[in-house]
Amino acid sequence: MNIVVTGGAGFIGSNFIYYMLENRPKDKIICFDKLTYAGNMATLDEAVKNENFKFIRGDIADRKTVYHMFETEKPDVIVNFAAESHVDRSIENPEIFLQTNVIGTSVLLDACRKYGIDRYHQVSTDEVYGDLPLDRPDLFFTEKTNLHTSSPYSASKASADLLVMAYHRTYKVPTTISRCSNNYGPFHFPEKLIPLMIINALGNKKLPVYGDGLNVRDWLYVEDHCAAINLILQNGKVGEVYNIGGHNEKANIDVVKTILKQLGKGEDMIEYVTDRKGHDRRYAIDPTKIHEELGWLPATKFEDGIKATIQWYLDNRKWWEEIISGEYQDYYERMYEKNPALEYARV
Numbered sequence: 001m002n003i004v005v006t007g008g009a010g011f012i013g014s015n016f017i018y019y020m021l022e023n024r025p026k027d028k029i030i031c032f033d034k035l036t037y038a039g040n041m042a043t044l045d046e047a048v049k050n051e052n053f054k055f056i057r058g059d060i061a062d063r064k065t066v067y068h069m070f071e072t073e074k075p076d077v078i079v080n081f082a083a084e085s086h087v088d089r090s091i092e093n094p095e096i097f098l099q100t101n102v103i104g105t106s107v108l109l110d111a112c113r114k115y116g117i118d119r120y121h122q123v124s125t126d127e128v129y130g131d132l133p134l135d136r137p138d139l140f141f142t143e144k145t146n147l148h149t150s151s152p153y154s155a156s157k158a159s160a161d162l163l164v165m166a167y168h169r170t171y172k173v174p175t176t177i178s179r180c181s182n183n184y185g186p187f188h189f190p191e192k193l194i195p196l197m198i199i200n201a202l203g204n205k206k207l208p209v210y211g212d213g214l215n216v217r218d219w220l221y222v223e224d225h226c227a228a229i230n231l232i233l234q235n236g237k238v239g240e241v242y243n244i245g246g247h248n249e250k251a252n253i254d255v256v257k258t259i260l261k262q263l264g265k266g267e268d269m270i271e272y273v274t275d276r277k278g279h280d281r282r283y284a285i286d287p288t289k290i291h292e293e294l295g296w297l298p299a300t301k302f303e304d305g306i307k308a309t310i311q312w313y314l315d316n317r318k319w320w321e322e323i324i325s326g327e328y329q330d331y332y333e334r335m336y337e338k339n340p341a342l343e344y345a346r347v
């Protein structure tokens with residue numbers, strides 16, 4: 001099978017590529033990524049050594065490039081991770097979120113209509129459901145919860161989900177959608193809460209906690225998300241939505257304190273800063289459907305996953321130091337573009 005992973009040079013997409021290369025060794029994995037600020041070729045260093053892997057630099061919103069990729073790679077499956085993913089950036093500048101997350105998704109769906117596909121999988125987020133109040137711990141997001149978005153990011157992801165459902169209903173494109181809670185683990189870009197806090201603590205910088213720090217996120221170790229998507233590809237029902245999450249709700253302040261404790265640093269490093277505009281209070285997934293229909297359960301407890309993640313950042317300083325210095329952004333040109341020995345397609 002030819003499996004195209006869009007956005008595979010980012011956090012979850014790269015973890016998914018490694019998961020698939022290991023667990024589906026007969027399949028060819030093609031990463032299609034624009035390499036925005038969030039994409040890093042260094043993350044795929046090990047993948048490029050695998051003969052089942054290929055990298056194509058391209059923008060999912062660029063119709064010509066996407067159609068060309070379909071003609072050359074003949075994908076059986078598309079897994080769309082490519083997105084602008086940071087809520088704070090979407091509040092500063094929503095436009096690129098619409099371009100990539102909405103238009104990009106529509107271009108991929110058009111390509112699926114035109115060339116045919118066995119499965120189009122959309123990687124969505126629990127943020128499409130909006131938020132839950134802190135004083136109602138009995139409430140959870142199910143697949144039937146109404147879409148009710150708060151940020152330009154979540155609005156763009158919800159719009160993409162609606163397009164995916166429309167293309168399934170109208171054109172019979174065989175689609176599935178997964179809506180996952182917050183991920184953490186290796187290769188997480190240091191603008192997001194967990195890696196930012198680890199790296200700031202290591203650099204003895206202040207740890208900026210928004211508002212009162214009581215906002216709750218439902219944390220899932222990234223490998224568990226990858227396993228869930230693979231199960232949906234294998235046994236998921238076409239046209240369906242699956243929520244993914246592992247009942248791992250934590251207040252931000254508790255996550256930050258856990259990180260400080262693990263690193264042997266004091267809580268005086270915490271600095272409460274101005275709250276995010278429109279800040280969602282609580283996310284919490286009800287994963288009953290994926291558990292009952294596909295047998296999925298998360299394998300990693302937060303207590304273990306956070307330790308492994310902190311250790312990963314300690315062991316991989318070069319990876320994040322190059323991000324912080326900005327060096328990673330010309331890594332692709334330095335390492336790959338001029339190296340004809342490596343089989344890189346570039347459109």
Ligand code: NAD
Pocket residue numbers: 006007008009010011012013032033034035036037038039040058059060061080081082083084085086100104123124125126157179180181182183184189
């Ligand atoms: P990320 O920001 O780390 O990576 C995004 C990747 O997409 C980067 O490699 C970037 O270069 C690429 N990209 C961006 N625009 C592109 C375009 N126009 N064409 C091709 N490639 C492009 O994101 P992430 O955290 O890995 O999230 C991946 C997906 O999972 C997103 O769709 C996001 O909405 C969803 N998601 C993320 C989380 C989370 O906790 N991070 C949770 C649930 C769902």
Ligand code: TYD
Pocket residue numbers: 086087088182191192193194196208209210211215216217252276
């Ligand atoms: P983030 O990692 O940006 O993910 P999302 O907004 O998609 O859930 O943020 C997770 C939580 O941490 C969110 O409630 C905002 C908060 N946060 C901070 O308190 N300080 C920070 O510096 C960042 C980046 C996030």
